[in-house]
Amino acid sequence: MSETTSSKPMYEKIFDEVKRGIMTQAYKPGERVPSEKELAEAYSVSRITSKKALELLANERLIVRKPGRGSFVTDPELEFTEEEAPSAGGSREAPVKLLHQEEKTIGLVITDFGNSYGTGLIYGMEQAARDNDCFLVLRRTFGVPENEERSIQKLLGLGVDGLIVFPAQGEYFNAEVLKLVIDRFPLVLVDRHLKGVAAASISSDNLTAALKGTEYLFDLGHTSISFLCPPPADTTAVEDRIEGFIEAHAQRGIMVDKELWLSDLTSTLPNSFNDENIERDIGRLVSHLERHPSITALFAIEYNIALLAKTAVERLGLRIPEDISIICFDSPPTHLGGGYAFTHMRQNEEEMGRIAVENVLSIMNGCSVPNKVMLEARLIPGESTGPARQPKSL
Incomplete structure (x- = not known):
């Protein structure tokens, strides 16, 4: 295939050359044009680029694309439905007026x-x-x-x-x-x-959601709130929820006490959800609550952490919400009779x-x-x- 010195993106260069081949009948009506893989190899580009070139040709109704079979030149005077596109041998059924865009x-x-x-x-x-x-x-x-x-x-x-x-x-x-x-x-x-x-x-607007959830606890009189989360690890959803929690304190003039936080719970992370890790995190929550008896509320960053917190509170013989309140993000619907109805921020x-x-x-x-x-x-x-x-x- 010929080279071009144009500054156009590569997919447009490929489009232009294949179109030129169609218009000069180097590729005749009913014939298959090179595939995404063949074009990618010929031009030393990714298949994403060659795919985009073929999509442009299909959008101009120069070719019709058949999943699993390839792309074929359409007759410039006739248009075909997806079902009536030319076969690899060039034969076709009676045409109709409209070419349907493939799904x-x-x-x-x-x-x-x-x-x-x-x-x-x-x-x-x-x-x-x-x-x-x-x-x-x-x-x-x-x-x-x-x-x-x-x-x-x-x-x-x-x-x-x-x-x-x-x-x-x-x-x-x-x-x-x-x-x-x-x-x-x-x-x-x-x-x-x-x-x-x-x-x-x-x-979700995680920052605003965490801010509203924290304000709800403030309105109930809670000021010693433990924030429960996995290591943030630069994950924007976690970072935004932390920022919302801190912002709520700033707006109410309440000091943030990070000693009350537990921010390295890992049993709910992917590939870590097993009985041993769950039991370890529950034990850490129990110890944390014992070390900080001033805590009256727990803000769990997700539902599964809220379940860990609930188990830890109950092991200590404390009552929810009389002794400790819990709020979290998301909670399964309970209208079918299953699960515990946590107060939560629903995305x-x-x-x-x-x-x-x-x-x-x-x-x-x-x-x-x-x-x-x-x-x-x-x-x-x-x-x-x-x-x-x-x-x-x-």
């Missing part, structure tokens, strides 16, 4: 999901995908960066048109995410944003999922989307909070 596929890479958080996200994404006639493919990483990298590579290899990524826990973001950003591949991050990476993201998961799908589709269509979208979380009162009482000496 878009979005890959979802998520750490994991459960009743307390994640299931609502997927519900919202699936509904938005149905509403927009696209298909969602899910891969779980269980919070392991290597799994995340392999999952992205696998989905790209399957030819997804866009990606939604729930990044793995911690400061690490893999090279595949960076490549996607550099190549301007349609990408939306969910639940958190990555520092220094110009990718669209959708999450708008389904709306978050819907916006993630709609934003990645907008990026596919060449439209700009906000770099960062943050949704409000609602305070849901439950059984676990009440007025502050004088702390007991243990």
Whole structure:
């Protein structure tokens, strides 16, 4: 294939050359054009780049793309439905007037999901995908960066048109995410944003949510509040919740006592959730409460940590909420008769999922989307909070 000295992006160069081949009938109607893999190898580019060139050709109705079969030149005087596209041998059925755009596929890479958080996200994404006639493919990483990298590579290899990524826990973001950003591949991050990476993201307004939850405890008379979380490890969702907790104290003129915090609970992290680690964290919570009898409330950064805290409080023979109140982020619905109704900040998961799908589709269509979208979380009162009482000496 010929070289060009143009300063255009590589996908446009590939588009121009293949289009030229079609217009000069180097590729005749019904013939297959080079695949993403073949173009990537010929031009020494990533498959993301060659895929984008083929998408531009399809958008101009110069080719029709058939999953699993390839891309074929359309007849310039006739247009075909996806079902009636030319076969590899060039034969075709009777044409119709309209060429339907093939169904878009979005890959979802998520750490994991459960009743307390994640299931609502997927519900919202699936509904938005149905509403927009696209298909969602899910891969779980269980919070392991290597799994995340392999999952992205696998989905790209399957030819997804866009990606939604729930990044793995911690400061690490893999090279595949960076490549996607550099190549301007349609990408939306969910639940958190990555520092220094110009990718669209959708999450809760974690700072404001933590601030509101802390103010709720203040209004109940609590001032000795223990903040419970895993190591922040540069994870923006955790950092924002810590900042909201601190900001609430500043606004009320209440001093933050970090001696009351327990910020290295690890049993709820991916790949650490086992009986031994859970028992160790419960023991640490028991010891922490014994060392700090002034504590009247616990702010758990997530539901599973709230469950650990509840167990620790009960082991000490204390009552919830009479002796100690507990508030957390997210809690499974209890209207079906299961679970404990914690007071919690409820994230708008389904709306978050819907916006993630709609934003990645907008990026596919060449439209700009906000770099960062943050949704409000609602305070849901439950059984676990009440007025502050004088702390007991243990």
